[in-house]
Amino acid sequence: MKSFRELLVWQKGIEVVTSVYAATGQFPKAETYGLTDQARRAAVSIPANIAEGYGRQSTQDYIRFLLIARGSLYELQTHMEIARRLGYLTDLDNADSVDARILEVERMLSSLIAKLKSKPRS
Structure with a gap:
């Protein structure tokens, strides 16, 4: 794999971000700097950390991210x-669509982490 963009878990993470932005767009304006901002930041952090970890030099760093x-x-x-x-x-x-995407990424991340942990250290 040449790029983190090829990782299905990263692609699904981007889908989570877009669905969270759509869902939080209907939140009350009073939540703009509260729950809306917090949910969006958490969502963006998911694919961002997957990408950053992919670019690291070691498997242990990748797992950490x-x-x-x-x-x-x-x-x-x-x-x-x-x-x-x-x-x-x-x-x-x-809301159900967001939940389904989140659960899918959760399963994928857990599987990838387990797979990387089971590999011999390099």
């Missing part, structure tokens, strides 16, 4: 749950 990406994903799940409980996610189809 993938773990950070997974942490951001869990943070995003928390923000979206709060938004749901506050009634900010009024478009249920969009």
